[in-house]
Amino acid sequence: MTNHAGIPFKPSVLQEQNPAWAQEFEAMLRAYEQAGGKASVLQMPRVASAVISANRVLAVNLIAGVDIQTEEMERGVRAHITVAPGTKVDYPVHLCFGMTAEEGVQEILPVFEIGAGAEIGFLAHCTFPNAVDLKHIMDARIHVHPNGTMRYSEAHYHGPHGGIEVLPTTHAQVDEGGRLEVEFNLIHGRVGRMEIQFEADVAAWGVVELVSKAYGSGDDEIVVHEVVRLNGEGARGLAKTRAAVRDRAVSSVYTTAEGNAPGAVGHMDCTEIVRGEAMARNVPTVVVRDDQARVTHEAAIGSVGKRELETLMARGLDEDEAVDIIIRGMLR
Numbered sequence: 001m002t003n004h005a006g007i008p009f010k011p012s013v014l015q016e017q018n019p020a021w022a023q024e025f026e027a028m029l030r031a032y033e034q035a036g037g038k039a040s041v042l043q044m045p046r047v048a049s050a051v052i053s054a055n056r057v058l059a060v061n062l063i064a065g066v067d068i069q070t071e072e073m074e075r076g077v078r079a080h081i082t083v084a085p086g087t088k089v090d091y092p093v094h095l096c097f098g099m100t101a102e103e104g105v106q107e108i109l110p111v112f113e114i115g116a117g118a119e120i121g122f123l124a125h126c127t128f129p130n131a132v133d134l135k136h137i138m139d140a141r142i143h144v145h146p147n148g149t150m151r152y153s154e155a156h157y158h159g160p161h162g163g164i165e166v167l168p169t170t171h172a173q174v175d176e177g178g179r180l181e182v183e184f185n186l187i188h189g190r191v192g193r194m195e196i197q198f199e200a201d202v203a204a205w206g207v208v209e210l211v212s213k214a215y216g217s218g219d220d221e222i223v224v225h226e227v228v229r230l231n232g233e234g235a236r237g238l239a240k241t242r243a244a245v246r247d248r249a250v251s252s253v254y255t256t257a258e259g260n261a262p263g264a265v266g267h268m269d270c271t272e273i274v275r276g277e278a279m280a281r282n283v284p285t286v287v288v289r290d291d292q293a294r295v296t297h298e299a300a301i302g303s304v305g306k307r308e309l310e311t312l313m314a315r316g317l318d319e320d321e322a323v324d325i326i327i328r329g330m331l332r
Contacts, residue, residue, distance in 0.1 A: 021058070027100045028053045028127075035127035035157035036188070041094050049094040052077050054106055066093060066120070076107030076137070085115030085145070092121035092151075102132040102163075111141045114148040114178075121151040129157060131164035131192065138168040144178035144206075153183040162190035162218050169197040174206040176232065183211040187331045191220035191249070198225070204232030204261070213242045213331045216249035216278070227256045230264035230293065237266040241282075244327040246275035256285040259293025266295040273304060273327055 028051055029039040042049045042059065048066045051059040057070045057077055065087030071078040083089070099106050114120060128134055144150050158164050166186075174180050186194060191214060200208045214222045222245065228237035243251040257266035272280035284297040304326045312322035 024053055024056070024100070025051070025058045028058060028096060028098060031098050031100055031127040031129050031157075032096045032125050034129050035098070035125040036155050037094065037096065037123070037125040042096065044091075047091045047094060048089070049096075050079065051096045052079075052098075052108070054099045054101070054104060063089070065089065065118075073107065073109075075105050076109065079108070079110040080113075081110060082113045083115050083118045083120050083148075085117055087115065087118045087120065089120040092123045095122060095124040096127070097124065097136075097138075098127035099134060099136075100130060101134075102130045103134060105135045105137070107137045107139075109139050112143065112150065114142075114144045114150045116145040117147045118145075119149040122153065124152065124154040125157070126154060126166075127157045128164055129159045129189075130161075131159050132161050134164040136164065136166045136168075138170075140168070140170045142170060142172040142180065144172070144174045144180050146175045147177040148175070149179040151181045154185065156184075156186040156189075158186070158189040158192055160190060162192045162220060164190075164192035166192065166194040167197075170199070172198070172200040172208070174200065174202045174208055176203045177205045178203070179207045181209045183213075185213045185331075187213055187215040187328065190218060191216045191222055193221045195223040196225065199227045199229075200237070201229045201231055202235040202237060205234045206232060207236045209238045209240075211240045211242075214244075214251070215327060215331060216243070216245040216251060217247050218249060219247070220245070220249040222249070222251040224253045224255075226254070227258075228266060229258045229260060230266050231260045232264070233261045234263040235261060236264070239268045241270045241272075242331055243271075243280065244273040244275075244331065245278035245280055246323075247278060248276070249278045251278070251280040252283075253281070254283045254285075255297075256287065257295045257297075258287040258289065259295045260289045262290055262292035264290065264293040266293075268295075268297040268299075270299040271330070272301045273330065274301065275303065275323060
């Protein structure tokens, strides 16, 4: 059997006898590509991966040192992802979450355990191409053990209707010398309503870097809550947000960075672009509990640059097209 891209895969006997499973798997592969993923990667034996549609686990591929255990629930899936200590993974783990239906609720409850000294990346694509009345809830727990490294990049595609509510929550613990990099992208299709909640506690010499990018239109709503607590000596943290809103969309970014130990260094960086009747706000909170810690913040909210706009319009683009190109360039 092959998928729509001509890539062979080996379903179980039960799955092979179930046409509904095959159709759902095909639909998720198409949706995965709409979100920016490559379906062929999900079929490579050397790449760990998982494909989850609504509350069904359609496929899981494991490699040495990476274990993915899943449990189907009434409204979603629990997943426990463990990376063995010292494991170095050459290719990112590919995760596909989503629903092809117009209505419903999906709840994803992942736990990531990154062993001491391990190094791994994740590419997650969350896709809801037909969303009219959907809710996607994610409650993630991340633990990066001493000197471990985890890089996680998540891209969303919600289709043209804006009929979706996305509520991701993450609680992260980074142990001594560990590193966690998280990037969230929602720049294609409508946002709907999205509220990101992220909290991280960082031990001595650990590093956390958070990057959030979103582009809202219509009556979309973007809300970002981030808290980074630098609890150990020499801990470092960066929270970087890039958001653009137009029409009647609203963007609100609330960021807190705490310097709680000697040599801790934190920085918050927020840039938001506003067009039409949209509104953007940024509320930074700086907390320092040690006189040898340092936390800084910079923010810019406004429209696109006049010179950039005039340059593009001089090349034949109308104003809306020029603004869109400038905004997408900033988000990339």
